[in-house]
Amino acid sequence: MTTHWKTTILAATLAALSGGATAQMAYFDADDYGQTDLLVRESTGNASTYIASNKGAFEPIRELPEDDPIRQLALAVGRVDLLSVGPDGTRGLGTCTGSVLPGGWVITNHHCIPGRDGHELLAASILIGYLEQGKEDSNHYRLSVDPSDTHEFLDFSLVRLRDIPPNVTPLVFEETLVDPGDSLMVIHHPLGRPQVMTRFRCFAARSQDDGPILRHRCDTQPGSSGSILFDREMRPVALHHSGGMTADDDTSFNKSTRISAILAQSGLLRDISTDAVEHRPSSAPQVAPPPQVEASPPSPGLSAGGINDLLRSN
Template sequence: MIQSRRRRATILAGLALATGAAGSAAAQVVGFDPDDYGKARLPLRQTTGDAAAYVDQNKGAFEPIAELDARSELAALARPVGRVDIVLENARSGQRVGASCTGELIAGDYVLTNHHCLPQAGDLRPVKASILMDYLTLDGQGSARFEIDPRPVEFDPRLDFAIARVTGRPTAVYGAVRLSGEAVPGNRSMLVIHHPMGRPKVMSRFRCFALRDQPEGPDLRHRCDTLGGSSGSLMYDAAAGVALHKEGGLDPKDGTSFNNATRLAAILGRSRVLAEALAAQGRPAAAPAPGPAPASAAAPRAPAAAADGPLDPAGMNAILRGR
């Protein structure tokens, strides 16, 4: 028991170093024993604790993707989203730690996630990484793993994004996420698809919205429920990703608290890969309000949601916010 506690403390300390002293409390990475790398179900004995049970017990906040009709718009939207597993090595001590985030397949067989999930600064660097697709149930049945190059082709610590190549051509099977550089107005209903605590894929849409008051710059403040492991998940407005979730911060006792994401419009200005992926959708990268593009055979496009569409059934978010 003492040895297990020491090992857990070592993993958590390593993750704190990986995410940086200033952001370790907010960055939403979940740790695991590096010996468990490659498993679909990450054992709970190490770092998940009560939070894993919270995910299971609170299905109102975290809706399992496995329960969706596979032919539905939301199931199609979720298909290119996977769990990113990373092993990081301390350059000084040689010790290794495991970390789990969320990532999305991008056209051209790339994966988009947070920079703090694939850090390129500090003592800890990723030595191996992979994305687990179709992880919908605890037993991992039907899931498939694809190796990621742990050295991103593009990254930015300030905007907190990283884009890395993935082997095995997973986009031929799972498609690629749709992107948008459209501005996100305050109070817009949103949707997050993620792997909180490294658990099977879920979505957050209950009371999930962008705050009315937003700061100048690339950050998007939102009130969508997330946990450790949610880092690197796209935030969707209708049928396209518009921001990359990166930090927690919600406090159930503070109605003014919020989580943070980076607007995709800001990342598009720094990423050739994403700009090309957006252009391939039939949308000019600089367009302020991109229109719909034809779907591809590999990645069927979900139709844009109406006001009472799948992101906001019957205007429920507006009702819950007292509007």
Template structure:
């Protein structure tokens, strides 16, 4: 499922990115929103809202509903929302964009290149990753500044490895486990992401990797996403990330449609920094923070008992 978000600053969206970037799933907001946990609901809804409303359970499941010790809750801990203050070099217009990113350990973060672009008209003025954003008010979330110039990136494979210049968030939130296996295990997938810049959710209902390898180095998948999902990872049955989501294309009324991701194995072939980071993880795995420890973010009281699936879908619809 994909939808194009129509912000109040639609003209800004069009002048900043043009029509060619419509498939890239970045969520766009006003420049004044940068640094906030909760972005104002300025978008209008379309097919995604109808799709969710027509299906009682909905497509997205809130991570906040999971017990801290739940395997999927632990798997989701290194996933955060990447916020960028961006400017069009040609027009001077500014805006805020949101994607999803993952902690690699050692102060490194993986996301899409189109989220932290180093080519073209868009310039990233500031960037940060917001961790533990589980409830709409952002209570207990933590923000870490990112260097807007990635250590490694590739426009064709649409990946960027950015650096946290101060602090090591993986000490608190752990890191994702990445595999060079192009197929992963099974076809079922889980995507953990921040659609529309909202609190962290997962897609796993009918979320699957398609066996067709003719799109290499890309992977076709049928996991529901929205703008803001760019930079999220596809996890296999072992909880290992095997692909990096990059663009929409899936529609509810077309069974042959699909979204696209980048095969992690192809990224590892050209990124020594990512390969070295994974080798370091294999040599000394970073255990996630103990959810029973009251000082860890997973164990902190958010003041809520969690959101139901319907409540989460109401949030995504802006209600």
């Protein structure tokens, strides 16, 4: 499989040079590095119109009960803050999204860390638990600015946490297939805002290439770069990296990299994942089920995936 993916990557790299998709970092004043709330200056435009136009697609994680499985999953996802200096000496602050992995690692996009050519990354951190603007119960944890493993086309980087966030269950990556039309969910920090999820009309595009890139129809914005796409069983399946979807074209799509492709490319990620699986706590002892009794057939219902199927008029 590794050879197959590497061959496909080399071929796809040439095609990607002319692609129209755009990386999705958000940019702020450099003096705001280390702040929890990042507010767009009026002189550079107001982000409220973007947020308002997507209020139906972005669901705040804070609205879920604290013991909700999605909210527990989201604890491993944070806002990645990036302080850099450009060729002209101007400092800037960009934000992406990243996820905590076992062993003190974070995965995000290559275009986030190490970032753009000609720009020096001065400092990086991940903000964990940022659910509501104006509250200071979230924390920054320092990240290395030098990835231990990275790939420009697959657009991923594995970076070391210099501080380990407590009470966070890391994400574990395993090879999981995604078929065209499968329902998905994204947990992210669009425009550097408090954490949200996208699951409304969020699914794998029906038209897919035979390669490492997963096309998807999930609403994202600048700042969503580096977020994870989960399947309906809440398994990590892809790493979002660029936009391209437009409101007036239902065949347009955003782009992500399949986790299976990153695992094939990165020996480090395979080691992280294998070690996590081998040391995963065993399940609780099985209890004998009670005697079965006949019951009337359950009434038909809709899962989260079924709701997306209905909205797609399937």
